[in-house]
Each structure stands twice: as structure tokens, then as C-alpha cells.
Amino acid sequence: MVNSFDSKVMFNNISYLASQQNKKIGELETAAGVSTGYISRTKDGSFKPGIEFVLNVANELNVSVDTLLKTDLSALTPTEQYLKNLLERLITDTTSDKLDWxxxxxxxxxxxxxxxxxxxxxxxxxxxxxxxxxxxxxxxxxxxxxxxxxxxxxxxxxxxxxxxxxxxxxxxxxxxxxxxxxxxxxxxxxxxxxxxxxxxxxxxxxxxxxxxxxxxxxxxxxxxxxxxxxxxxxxxxxxxxxxxxxxxxxxxxx
Incomplete structure (x- = not known):
């Protein structure tokens, strides 16, 4: 995952998901446990965000870490977005022993x-x-x-x-x-x-x-x-x- 990290992809996804979910960046930073302005200071690539921030912001935006780091969500078609959500839900519910396969x-x-x-x-x-x-x-x-x-x-x-x-x-x-x-x-x-x-x-x-x-x-x-x-x-x-x-x-x- 480290070799595939692209800060531009991640921060574009954060902006995209925040917009889709009607969440303000400042509120997202607070929920993720970082100071106000952290995202704007970090997104230029001058340094990599901490793993705790990545985990927290992924949880707050209801997206997997892998998807947040690697997938350009704004480029997905509506059907691809739907299938991605379906698969992630199936994975989560299966892991939580909620499904009878x-x-x-x-x-x-x-x-x-x-x-x-x-x-x-x-x-x-x-x-x-x-x-x-x-x-x-x-x-x-x-x-x-x-x-x-x-x-x-x-x-x-x-x-x-x-x-x-x-x-x-x-x-x-x-x-x-x-x-x-x-x-x-x-x-x-x-x-x-x-x-x-x-x-x-x-x-x-x-x-x-x-x-x-x-x-x-x-x-x-x-x-x-x-x-x-x-x-x-x-x-x-x-x-x-x-x-x-x-x-x-x-x-x-x-």
C-alpha cells in the first residue's frame, strides 16, 4: 500500500466524499482528530499524513482505507460506485458474521x-x-x-x-x-x-x-x-x- 500511495488521489477523494456527504472539511478534521487546516497544509504533498488520520478520515467518510488511497472515486461511473459500495458492504457484513453464505x-x-x-x-x-x-x-x-x-x-x-x-x-x-x-x-x-x-x-x-x-x-x-x-x-x-x-x-x- 505504501508503494501505491498518491496523496493527490487521497485528498481528491476526501474532497469528493465530503461534498457528496455534505460534510465540511473543518468538521471532518475535527472528527478525524486533527487541527483545523491540517488537510490544506498536507494535501500539497510536502509530507505524508499520519496513519491515524487516514484511518479516522476513512471511518468518518464510510470508505475503506484501500479505496481512499488508491481509487479515484470521482472518475467512477454510477454503476461502478454502486458495485463498489455493494462489495464493501458484503465484505464488512461477512467479516462481522452477519451473512449466511x-x-x-x-x-x-x-x-x-x-x-x-x-x-x-x-x-x-x-x-x-x-x-x-x-x-x-x-x-x-x-x-x-x-x-x-x-x-x-x-x-x-x-x-x-x-x-x-x-x-x-x-x-x-x-x-x-x-x-x-x-x-x-x-x-x-x-x-x-x-x-x-x-x-x-x-x-x-x-x-x-x-x-x-x-x-x-x-x-x-x-x-x-x-x-x-x-x-x-x-x-x-x-x-x-x-x-x-x-x-x-x-x-x-x-
């Missing part, structure tokens, strides 16, 4: 079996007929269930555990870990993470770690914290209510 293993997805009508039972998978590379001169035509990713199209294989999160209105978020169907060992470009949204009628890829510079690191961060979260015990909310009731009764009796 469910796991789908690579094996369970790579070997989905359609029913007699060709239904896969998964909104992101459908039966497709397409050509796949072979070891011989000509490709082979196959018909099978496939996740047609934004990154690799129908040449997509599931690389690792994937996760889904139930939202309101019968809508689901899917965090997919994928790779190219045929690729060289060790090729980093053959792997990707994609975030999808689906309801009863349609599906859409929201973003991936192969997208814009602003969004890509956040997709990686989200996958990392979801994997970490999945390694810890979870209690489903509808079941936790019964446990809460029991604990409250015991406390009341005491």
Missing part, C-alpha cells in the same frame, strides 16, 4: 445431472452443445450442463468452492470460482472469480476480478473473507431464534 463444492457443480427435460436445477447452469479442444487435430462436439461465465464463456469449469447468499424477493447472489476448461498449468489468467445475481426469471453477472481496476480487488477480497467465514461454525437464523428463546428463558428463571 452457503457452499457449493466444485465436484457438485462440475457433475450436475440434468433431468429428462434438460433442467439442471441450478439457475446459472444450462445444457449447451458446443465444441471443446482435444488432444487431436479437431475439437469435439459435446452436449452437457455448463456454467457460461462472462470470463470464459462455455469453456468454463468450476475451479473451487462456490458460494451463494439468499436475498429478499427470491433473489440469490452467487460467488463463483472458475477456470478455463483447457489451460496450461500455472496460467494465472485461466482462473477467475465472478459475482452473479439471479431471481426466478433472469440472471446477470455483476462483476469479476477480471474487470475494472476499482472492482477487481474487492471481488478477490470478498471471496477470501467468505472462504474464511465458511471455516467457522454457523447457526441458521431461523434456528438461532429458538436457541435465543431458550437462553432468555434460562436467564429469566435465574
Amino acid at each position: 452457503n457452499v457449493e463444492t466444485a465436484d457438485s457443480l462440475n457433475y450436475i445431472q440434468p433431468d429428462e427435460n434438460g433442467n439442471t436445477g441450478h439457475p446459472l447452469f444450462s445444457v449447451k452443445t458446443f465444441m471443446v479442444p482435444t488432444e487431436v487435430e479437431y475439437p469435439e462436439e459435446v452436449t452437457r450442463p455448463v456454467f457460461e461465465s462472462r470470463t470464459f464463456g462455455n469453456q468454463t469449469c468450476i475451479a473451487d468452492d462456490c458460494f451463494y447468499l439468499q436475498l429478499n424477493n427470491d433473489t440469490t447472489l452467487y460467488l463463483m470460482s472458475i477456470c478455463k476448461l483447457v489451460h496450461q498449468v500455472g496460467d494465472p489468467n485461466a482462473y477467475a472469480k465472478e459475482l452473479w445475481i439471479s431471481n426466478k426469471t433472469e440472471q446477470q453477472e455483476l462483476c469479476s476480478n477480471k474487470g475494472t481496476e476499482t472492482i477487481s480487488p474487492l471481488v478477490n477480497d470478498l471471496y477470501t473473507v467468505v472462504v474464511e467465514s465458511s471455516n467457522h461454525p454457523k447457526i441458521k437464523q431461523n434456528l438461532k431464534a429458538a436457541l435465543d428463546s431458550y437462553l432468555e428463558n434460562v436467564i429469566n428463571e435465574d
Whole structure:
């Protein structure tokens, strides 16, 4: 992060966010624990702001430190800003154990079996007929269930555990870990993470770690914290209510 520090980017972001949130610079300085005029004295690059100031001002402006230091927020499109906010909220809520992510293993997805009508039972998978590379001169035509990713199209294989999160209105978020169907060992470009949204009628890829510079690191961060979260015990909310009731009764009796 030190090597990527650009004081102009940070102070432009402070000005931009303060304006968006109707906050005065003087009030922001007070909330961040620095003297009045600190920002104007520091933004010319004569010296670097202290880490305590960076942490405090990021917290006051409700933005991650990484975004504050590295991302030119004023250059984002409205959709990019929306997705950035979404990803940061998902990361925060996952870290705080507020979200109930469910796991789908690579094996369970790579070997989905359609029913007699060709239904896969998964909104992101459908039966497709397409050509796949072979070891011989000509490709082979196959018909099978496939996740047609934004990154690799129908040449997509599931690389690792994937996760889904139930939202309101019968809508689901899917965090997919994928790779190219045929690729060289060790090729980093053959792997990707994609975030999808689906309801009863349609599906859409929201973003991936192969997208814009602003969004890509956040997709990686989200996958990392979801994997970490999945390694810890979870209690489903509808079941936790019964446990809460029991604990409250015991406390009341005491």
C-alpha cells in the first residue's frame, strides 16, 4: 500500500466524499482528530499524513482505507460506485458474521445431472452443445450442463468452492470460482472469480476480478473473507431464534 500511495488521489477523494456527504472539511478534521487546516497544509504533498488520520478520515467518510488511497472515486461511473459500495458492504457484513453464505463444492457443480427435460436445477447452469479442444487435430462436439461465465464463456469449469447468499424477493447472489476448461498449468489468467445475481426469471453477472481496476480487488477480497467465514461454525437464523428463546428463558428463571 505504501508503494501505491498518491496523496493527490487521497485528498481528491476526501474532497469528493465530503461534498457528496455534505460534510465540511473543518468538521471532518475535527472528527478525524486533527487541527483545523491540517488537510490544506498536507494535501500539497510536502509530507505524508499520519496513519491515524487516514484511518479516522476513512471511518468518518464510510470508505475503506484501500479505496481512499488508491481509487479515484470521482472518475467512477454510477454503476461502478454502486458495485463498489455493494462489495464493501458484503465484505464488512461477512467479516462481522452477519451473512449466511452457503457452499457449493466444485465436484457438485462440475457433475450436475440434468433431468429428462434438460433442467439442471441450478439457475446459472444450462445444457449447451458446443465444441471443446482435444488432444487431436479437431475439437469435439459435446452436449452437457455448463456454467457460461462472462470470463470464459462455455469453456468454463468450476475451479473451487462456490458460494451463494439468499436475498429478499427470491433473489440469490452467487460467488463463483472458475477456470478455463483447457489451460496450461500455472496460467494465472485461466482462473477467475465472478459475482452473479439471479431471481426466478433472469440472471446477470455483476462483476469479476477480471474487470475494472476499482472492482477487481474487492471481488478477490470478498471471496477470501467468505472462504474464511465458511471455516467457522454457523447457526441458521431461523434456528438461532429458538436457541435465543431458550437462553432468555434460562436467564429469566435465574
